[in-house]
Amino acid sequence: MKRADIPPKKTQHKSNIPTVAEADELAVRYFEAKTSDEEENILRHFLCSPAGNNRKYDELRAVMGFIATGRNLEQKQVSPIKNRTKNRPSKRRMWSAAAALTAIFATGATSWLAFTSAHPEYLANACVAYVDGRKITETNAVMQQMYGSLENVNHPEKELTIENQLGAMFETLEQE
Secondary structure (H helix, E strand, O other): OOHHHOOOOOOOOOOOOOOHHHHHHHHHHHHOOOOOHHHHHHHHHHHHOHHHOOHHHHHHHHHHHHHHHHHHHHHHOOOHHHHHHHHOOOHHHHHHHHHHHHHHHHHHHHHHHHHHHHOOHHHHOOOOEEEOOEEEOOHHHHHHHHHHHHHHHHOOOOOOOHHHHHHHHHHHHHHO
């Protein structure tokens, strides 16, 4: 057999990176759409290697990148029906959440009722006042103290009008 009759060998490199000549041949075949998936992977590895970092491979790099991006988008894209159901929670999840919230509310309400029935003084002593350092818990006495404090606050010396308020403001200025 003559040397010309021997078909070209596939790349036998351990790292799967072809030589520059083999990469050029693969690039031509790639643009003619005659490469296999394995050969395209070999070509991708070459473009990532230092030997593939040449300006003459910019077009090949751009086209392969564009196609890879398109494939990724196509794989991520789902049908409109699946997309709709994916974005909203399932009925089972909603019912589970509602049941959990109901259980939490029921537990809290039961605990509160049990505590207040075991300690009735917390509900009975809702009115508490401290007068001269003494604690008063009798409702009538606390209410009397509250009304007395409010009366002391609510009785102004003069009737509140704009003239009285402005006069009071100017009196303090004149005093200084």
